[in-house]
Amino acid sequence: MTAEPTRFPAPDADWHAFLAGTVDGSLAAARGHLATLKDGTARTTAQVLELWGEGDLALARASSVAHLLAEVHPDPDLRAAAEERAQAAEDLDTERGLDHALWQVLAATGADGLDADDARLRERVLRDFRRSGVDRPEDERDRLRTLAQRCTELGLEFARNIREGARSIRVRPEQLVGLPDDFRAEHPADGDGLVTLTTEYPDLLPVRTYAHDAGVRAALTGEYLRIGWPQNAPVLAELLRLRQERATLLGYPDWPTYDAEVKMIGSGEAIGEFVERLDALTAEPSRRDVDVLLTRFRADDPQAAAVTPADSLYYDQVVRREQYDVDAQEVRTYFRYDAVRTGVLDTVARLLDLTFTRVEAPTWHPDVEVYDVESDGERLGRVYLDMHPRPGKFNHAAQFPLVPGVAGRHLPEGVLVCNFSTGTLEHDDVLTFFHEIGHLVHEIVGGGQRWARFAGVATEWDFVEAPSQLLEEWAWDPDVLRSFATDADGTPVPADLVARMRAADAFGRGAWTRRQLNFTALSYGLHAAPPEDLDAYTAEIDDRFGPYAPLEDTHQSSGFGHLQEYGSAYYTYLWSLVIAKDLRTAFGDDLMDPEVGRRYREAVLAPGGTADAADLVERFLGRPTTFDAFEGWLTARG
Template sequence: MTRSPLELPADAAGWPQFLAQTVDASLAAARTMLATLVDGTDRTAEQVLDLWNDADAALAQASAAGHLMSEVHPDPDVRSAAEAGAQAAEDLATERGLDRELWEVVAAVDPVGLDPAAQRLHDHLLRDFRRAGVDRSADERERLRTLAQRCTELGLEFSRNIREGSRSIRVRPEQLAGLPEDFRAEHAPGDDGLVVLTTEYPDLIPVRTYATDAGVRRDLTSEYLRIGWPQNGPVLAELLRLRAERAGLLGYPDWPTYDAEVKMIGSGTAIADFVDRLDELTAQPAERDVAVLLARYRQDDPGATAVTAADSLYYDQVVRREQYDVDAQEVRGYFRYPAVRDGVMSTIGRLLGLEFTAVDVPSWHPEVEAYDVTDAADGSALGRFYLDMHPRAGKFNHAAQFSLVPGVAGLRLPEGVLVCNFPTGTMEHDDVCTFFHEFGHLVHEIVGGHQRWVAFGGVATEWDFVEAPSQLLEEWAWDAGVLSTFASDAQGNPIPAALVERMRRADAFGRGAWTRRQLNFTALSYGLHATPPADLDAYTASVDERFGPYAPLPDTHQVTGFGHLDGYGSAYYTYLWSLVIAKDLRTAFGDDLMSTAVGRRYREEILAPGGTADAADLVERFLGRPREFDAFEAWLAQRA
């Protein structure tokens, strides 16, 4: 019997009890079940795995609620308590992986007669025990435990410093020239006559895109690139050093080699090879794109010698307006948050055969909305999700999907949360793409969250595949037929197909520079972990010098605000690796993105299995062939 959705507190006073029941009590239950596993009782293979799974489900619930609330709850005391719960969950996972008695119980299981999913779980458990170091000496296991716990503390601190590290500048009202009228109306000067601009996305992106005052663009971008500095410098340095020590104790030459072992890419050297392959593919297209931006920049400033991050978005939209007849301010006039929200859900619902129904239930903030998910064909309940979509103080300041309730077949339905920082009014088209992207993670969490074994539920595929389904769904943000169903101007006129076609052509411009910038992040993420440098800023500068594509801004410290270095570690390559796969998956839809037959097959063959099969096998089953690089190369080579 499936349990009812998780009940959240109806008032502020209920949150300490919620954390006690959902995090603390779940951790206690997990500990009890793990202790039961080693109580000497003779159990069948299936009984051992079932008991492990029950403990895993309790641990996953504690971890999900702790991590989510530490990032989104408006009360700093609740965030702090939730962070402590998340730390406790990670510590228990570490203890479990190093427990020799547990390992001996699992290793003694005879997998003969188990179904394929159970056998896969057993194989993964033995693999994970080995990777935790359970077979090492007692002293080594204790050191590994200490290292893992300290890495968790450092990761949480690194993320907290970014989350709470918003910066700002103050400018005169006339320095908002070029920015949209609604933006200027929302940014009235204070008592001192100055306007405050923050590094949060609803300020940062419009300023970088539209502000004609180069000084304003530079100052705000520079502040953004100082988020987490100086606090995160020593935090990151220690985190990198301890990850390297963990890998060495476990017999690996470096952290990327250890980390990549359980991913599609397979090895650390394969990451380096992937970087080199993309380096060759992107160098000339990026150089060509940046040259166009610089030439246009010099029309405004003949002395300009380089394009920086403070100039790139601005001159990108200038070139698109002047050379491709795409005015970004005109485009954003067609995208209003409520319509985009409804349009994204309607589009994905029709494509995948899902229905989303708003429900009035308590949450952690008045702006958060909740929806129940059902199967459109038979009305069966599939899960629930929450939308926390606008910025506020102390909240996670990027865009991501979080689990709230990990689903378990027959026990509880999955619940997920989108956490974004969109404006409440008009949105950039890039915001629309991000919405489709993050909603892709959400439907993967919900549709894939119905496995017997919690370890395979939701987005529990190889980590370097997890972005592919979301990157695929960004394609729908570029389809004129799709956009016409929800994108309209103030008078209600749908976005013209001709404008969408010009947007598509303009999007081909800058593709080389965009991909090169992602490659920069990829190389930085990998290189920091392959050989942790003594000087983080100097190493970042060396990566910028090789990959660019934009000149660095002086006295900035990008690496301390690079949040993916916590969760993704050395695996930021995931985004480009998954993009290659996403472009290949796109070929299955041909000329009809709204083919419900292909959409339903995609739901069943890519999303619904969760982690019950290797991602490469899921892709090959869906495409009817092994994955290829061709579609990505064609996309990258496309000229405007």
């Protein structure tokens, strides 16, 4: 019988008791299952895998709850307690991976007679043991254990410094010229006659996009690029060094080689080759885009020497307005948060044959909305939407797993964590919403597996972004947008405006992709050969890839949160984008074709991690993926 969804306490209840009961209880259960495996009892392979799966499920449950609450709970003491338990969950995962006796139990099993899922689980577990170093001498295992535990500590600290490191500037009200009226109304002057602007997204993005005052743009962008500094500089340096030591002890030349072994890309060397291929593809389109921005910048300031990150969004929207007749402030009037939320959910529901039903249930904050997901009269799982910023909350956008879906045991649960305004949104926010809902439905539709290991977003890590990047396409479809994008009077977004938005979108793709390549090269290079001077190395990457001139006295790597989670694998975003553009070709001219949508759901999302991503893609497309659609998208002109 499937367990009921998670029962959170009321916001003002004893969350420490909930945390202890849920996380500590699950960790104790996981330890118990692992101890049973080593008790000397003779067991069949199926029995061994069953006990392993029970431990996997308990550990996943503990880790998911702890990591989520460490990022979203409004009480800083509870967040700290959750972070300690997230560390404990990671430590237990490290311990089991280095447990020689446990490894011997799994290694003694045989593959004969196993079905595909059981055989895949056994192979993956034995692979994990090998990659943890369980077969190394005891002194090396002890060192690897210490390294893994310290890397977890450093990763949590790195993320915490970013999450809690919001900065701000204060400006005069007249310096907000260019910003939307609703933004200015929400930012009144204080008793000193000054307005506070923070580096949180609902302030940062409008300021970078609309503020006429270049000094304000530069000041706030500069503060954003100093988030996590100086605290994170030594944290990141140590994390990079210890990852390198772990890889070397395990017999790999560097961390990217170790990390990429279990991803689609296959090797660290292939990451470097991917960077070089994209370098060749993006250099000219990027140069062309930046030249357009700089020319327009110099019309305002003849002394302008280069476009910086403080200028890029502003002049991008100026060019779109003047050359493509797309006014971002007009566009945003059609994207009111409540309507966008409903429209995104409805679109995904129609496409994938799902139903989202709002339910009342206690959560960690009153802003959080809860929905049950159903299909064909059956409840598939539950999702939570935590969509608006607050102090101490995770300050980007991400999907957090909460409960892995295991057939007959637990329905999958996932949490969408974003930082959108409660009023009107930018079109980029709508893209982000579609992107993140892609992860969320993957978590739910891919649940219901036999093993927690394969539930939800459990494919190779460099594929997980592809389904989300594919869903961004629906944020550009005129019929989809007209179904929910309306102004205050209820008038749908005009078709000709959407057509102009689509034409304008082709402008800037080169620079945008080149900026992603910058992050990709930084992520890879920092890990391939950890530098002595992080800022100096970042400057080298900026000099080669740009596409924008860096702001002085900024420290991008200290606030680059993906270095903790993705490590050397930020290439994932561009790698997955290549696949996403290819997946898009299957929908032809009708993005809402229910037959293709259902086929996509069943072929790509529903299997979770039970098959290799390349096989899932080929199953859907009828052929292996290629670069062709991506190259066509990159070079298209508006």
